[in-house]
Amino acid sequence: xxxxxxxxxxxxxxxxxxxxxxxxxxxxxxxxxxxxxxxxxxxxxxxxxxxxxxxxxxxxxxxxxxxxxxxxxxxxxxxxxxxxxxxxxxxxxxxxxxxxxxxxxxxxxxxxxxxxxxxxxxxxxxxxxxxxxxxxxxxxxxxxxxxxxxxxxxxxxxxxxxxxxxxxxxxxxxxxxxxxxxxxxxxxxxxxxxxxx
Amino acid sequence: xxxxxxxxxxxxxxxxxxxxxxxxxxxxxxxxxxxxxxxxxxxxxxxxxxxxxxxxxxxxxxxxxxxxxxxxxxxxxxxxxxxxxxxxxxxxxxxxxxxxxxxxxxxxxxxxxxxxxxxxxxxxxxxxxxxxxxxxxxxxxxxxxxxxxxxxxxxxxxxxxxxxxxxxxxxxxxxxxxxxxxxxxxxxxxxxxxxxx
DNA sequence: ACTTCTGGTTGACTCGTGGTACACCTATGA
DNA sequence: TCATAGGTGTACCACGAGTCAACCAGAAGT
Numbered sequence: 311x312x313x314x315x316x317x318x319x320x321x322x323x324x325x326x327x328x329x330x331x332x333x334x335x336x337x338x339x340x341x342x343x344x345x346x347x348x349x350x351x352x353x354x355x356x357x358x359x360x361x362x363x364x365x366x367x368x369x370x371x372x373x374x375x376x377x378x379x380x381x382x383x384x385x386x387x388x389x390x391x392x393x394x395x396x397x398x399x400x401x402x403x404x405x406x407x408x409x410x411x412x413x414x415x416x417x418x419x420x421x422x423x424x425x426x427x428x429x430x431x432x433x434x435x436x437x438x439x440x441x442x443x444x445x446x447x448x449x450x451x452x453x454x455x456x457x458x459x460x461x462x463x464x465x466x467x468x469x470x471x472x473x474x475x476x477x478x479x480x481x482x483x484x485x486x487x488x489x490x491x492x493x494x495x496x497x498x499x500x501x502x503x504x505x506x507x
Numbered sequence: 508x509x510x511x512x513x514x515x516x517x518x519x520x521x522x523x524x525x526x527x528x529x530x531x532x533x534x535x536x537x538x539x540x541x542x543x544x545x546x547x548x549x550x551x552x553x554x555x556x557x558x559x560x561x562x563x564x565x566x567x568x569x570x571x572x573x574x575x576x577x578x579x580x581x582x583x584x585x586x587x588x589x590x591x592x593x594x595x596x597x598x599x600x601x602x603x604x605x606x607x608x609x610x611x612x613x614x615x616x617x618x619x620x621x622x623x624x625x626x627x628x629x630x631x632x633x634x635x636x637x638x639x640x641x642x643x644x645x646x647x648x649x650x651x652x653x654x655x656x657x658x659x660x661x662x663x664x665x666x667x668x669x670x671x672x673x674x675x676x677x678x679x680x681x682x683x684x685x686x687x688x689x690x691x692x693x694x695x696x697x698x699x700x701x702x703x704x
Numbered sequence: 705a706c707t708t709c710t711g712g713t714t715g716a717c718t719c720g721t722g723g724t725a726c727a728c729c730t731a732t733g734a
Numbered sequence: 735t736c737a738t739a740g741g742t743g744t745a746c747c748a749c750g751a752g753t754c755a756a757c758c759a760g761a762a763g764t
Contacts, residue, residue: 332618464670485655710759718752723747726746730741
């Protein structure tokens with residue numbers, strides 16, 4: 311029973327509420343009562359509510375990155391293809407979650423839609439980290455254009471998250487998997503077809 | 508020089524500002540000065556700011572639907588395949604627009620993320636209208652599962668919008684077209700391969 | 705000519721929320 | 735012993751949504 315720092319508890323509570331209800335729909339007071347501290351105390355940990363969101367985004371970014379590594383390690387198997395495909399085990403898991411409400415980063419970017427906003431940039435940065443990770447997996451497969459494959463897979467993933475969120479359609483999971491398989495298969499095919507064009 | 512009703516001018520101004528800056532980042536006063544009326548006058552046209560957003564969403568929904576019909580008519584050509592593909596001419600156009608900031612409906616749904624919210628439902632409804640339209644185009648192509656094809660294409664389109672918005676990547680357009688072509692080709696292939704399985 | 709409806713005006717007001725200022729308390733560790 | 739980190743409470747400000755009361759001008763109906 312180690313005592314977890316107040317700052318971390320604030321990030322945790324904020325993460326949950328912001329993700330479920332949306333940043334602008336959550337009052338600071340709600341988070342304060344969740345954690346059980348006063349407003350003055352809060353402002354000794356964070357400069358502003360925006361600052362708290364920034365911290366929550368980066369924290370979720372780190373978590374997501376470690377989840378990606380974990381799933382590749384635990385379910386990717388020995389082949390690069392299997393490792394690339396295993397990312398979609400993680401996507402499946404998200405899409406299946408009852409409490410799924412879309413991608414946290416995209417949600418944040420939508421509430422701060424101007425590219426010069428720090429929140430927008432934090433969201434984009436964290437998305438990019440995942441894209442780079444997937445690019446490396448694609449490269450390991452020896453495909454011709456790993457960046458292109460990675461970006462297409464990320465596009466599918468974004469589309470899946472949005473679709474699942476706004477249509478509430480459970481079938482999104484199957485469609486996403488089919489699309490991913492198709493794209494990966496095509497990339498692997500053109501690899502063997504044109505060796506170092 | 509017909510005088511356009513104040514209500515319509517409010518919807519127009521709100522549409523622009525809400526889309527560019529986000530609903531919560533726009534004060535009613537900004538819209539009022541855009542249009543040049545007072546606050547009291549505004550509340551004789553709309554019950555609330557939310558109500559104004561609802562009207563703006565439905566207006567954009569009608570506009571989008573008519574744009575879909577127009578592009579199919581003007582650029583779809585004689586074949587059902589060409590008509591289905593022509594939808595992506597419209598998508599290209601959006602992705603090329605300097606002032607593109609993602610899908611208005613998705614943006615709205617992200618700011619009101621709970622499914623019971625009227626704004627969320629309006630966004631979902633307008634998305635669904637497009638999906639149904641594309642399903643009909645797919646059906647005309649004689650593919651086995653037109654709903655499945657339509658949903659996959661919509662998923663790609665959502666993904667493209669989000670990707671273009673958060674990564675600012677101009678290459679999204681090409682990738683989207685490639686993905687769409689691949690999916691459509693696959694659906695058409697399996698049609699000729701298994702005639703009424 | 706008089707009334708009524710539509711769409712508009714001004715100004716003062718409430719209420720919720722982000723954020724600040726000030727004074728004070730308590731435990732810990734150099 | 736003294737500073738610092740983390741905490742309390744209360745009062746306060748600014749801003750944005752939304753309300754209310756009173757008033758006004760033009761078009762239309764009879």
